[in-house]
Amino acid sequence: EAGVAQSPRYKIIEKRQSVAFWCNPISGHATLYWYQQILGQGPKLLIQFQNNGVVDDSQLPKDRFSAERLKGVDSTLKIQPAKLEDSAVYLCASSLAVVRTEGTDTQYFGPGTRLTVL
Amino acid sequence: GEDVEQSLFLSVREGDSSVINCTYTDSSSTYLYWYKQEPGAGLQLLTYIFSNMDMKQDQRLTVLLNKKDKHLSLRIADTQTGDSAIYFCAETLRTTSGTYKYIFGTGTRLKVLA
Numbered sequence: 001e002a003g004v005a006q007s008p009r010y011k012i013i014e015k016r017q018s019v020a021f022w023c024n025p026i027s028g029h030a031t032l033y034w035y036q037q038i039l040g041q042g043p044k045l046l047i048q049f050q051n052n053g054v055v056d057d058s059q060l061p062k063d064r065f066s067a068e069r070l071k072g073v074d075s076t077l078k079i080q081p082a083k084l085e086d087s088a089v090y091l092c093a094s095s096l097a098v099v100r101t102e103g104t105d106t107q108y109f110g111p112g113t114r115l116t117v118l
Numbered sequence: 119g120e121d122v123e124q125s126l127f128l129s130v131r132e133g134d135s136s137v138i139n140c141t142y143t144d145s146s147s148t149y150l151y152w153y154k155q156e157p158g159a160g161l162q163l164l165t166y167i168f169s170n171m172d173m174k175q176d177q178r179l180t181v182l183l184n185k186k187d188k189h190l191s192l193r194i195a196d197t198q199t200g201d202s203a204i205y206f207c208a209e210t211l212r213t214t215s216g217t218y219k220y221i222f223g224t225g226t227r228l229k230v231l232a
Contacts, residue, residue, distance in 0.1 A: 004160070031217060042122070042206050042222030043161070055217050091160055095218075105210065105218040106151075109160035 002026065004110035006092050012116045018080040021113045025073070025094030031055075033107060034067055034077050035091040043091055049075065079115075087117045122209055122223035129229045136194040138226045140207035143188060147209035148218070150183065152192045155204045155225070164192070164205075194228075202230045 005024040013019050025032050030051055035043035046065065048056040052072040060067070064083070069075040079086055093107040121143045130136045142150070148169055153161040167174045167181045167190075174181045180193040190207055204225040210218045 033220075040224075042208075042224050043220075044222075045219065048217065048219070050215070050217060055215050056213065056219065093161075105149075106163060106166065107220060108163065109153075111158075111160045114158075 004092055004094055004108055006090075006110035006113055008113055009111065010114050010116075012118065013082055014118050015084055016081040018078065019082055019115065020076055020078045021090050021092075021115075023075045023077070023092030023110060025075070025092070026108055029094035029096050029108075030072075031095045031105070032069055032075050033093040033095075034075070035093065037089040037091055037112070039088070046077070082115075082117045084117050087115055089114050122207060122221050124205075124207060124223040124226045126224065127227050127229070129231060130197050131231050132197060132199055134197055136192075136197045136201070136228055136230075138192045138194075138205050138207075138228065140190040140192075140223055141188055142190065142207075142209045142221070142223075144209060144211055144221070145185070145188065146211060148212055149210045150181075150190050151208040151210065151220070152179075152181065153206045153208065153222075155206065157203075161206060197228075197230050199230045199232055202228055204228070 032049045034046045037043045046060045047067045049069045052069050067077045089112040091112045092110045095105050095107045123141050151166040152164040165176050178195045182191045206225045208220045208222045
């Protein structure tokens with residue numbers, strides 16, 4: 001079974017530029033997550049999709065970050081304009097769970113995109 | 119509140135056991151997870167434990183859960199140099215929409231000395 005795919009793996013931009021990251025979840029996984037992992041910290045949830053709808057975007061800086069999952073499969077995360085403090089690894093994860101499913105909901109992570117803002 | 123804490127570093131000798139500790143704050147956590155992150159890679163699932171269990175063993179890994187103290191530990195038996203990585207614990211909380219939200223700890227960097 002193929003894992004979660006992300007691209008690009010690395011990106012270097014200057015502040016105030018725009019950048020976009022792409023994620024392809026595991027086939028059949030209804031839920032997709034974007035996390036921001038700053039160096040030395042654990043992942044912090046930015047946004048969670050259930051199919052093509054947003055479940056939780058409470059920690060997404062909506063003035064500069066946006067994300068979409070138009071057909072309920074692939075997702076794109078965009079930053080416009082980027083700031084120095086956006087330098088981090090952006091992790092995408094997916095899980096099988098649907099709403100009101102009991103039991104565990106294991107998340108599987110992609111390799112991440114390392115963003116450096118100069 | 120939502121907060122998961124871990125010690126930052128652990129150093130052990132090859133062949134010894136490693137014990138990585140984690141404390142969490144939300145007693146309604148359903149499942150608790152351990153993930154491993156190697157340099158430049160994403161998070162790899164190691165194991166998880168349901169909140170009504172005290173212990174779970176999976177080959178070299180033993181997870182202990184003290185729900186009263188909200189304390190989780192991961193023991194790695196016969197630690198190898200390939201176990202050197204950052205280990206994250208995560209608690210999962212059921213949301214009002216019926217999905218699950220993960221809260222990750224800060225990570226413990228394990229260094230295995232040959």
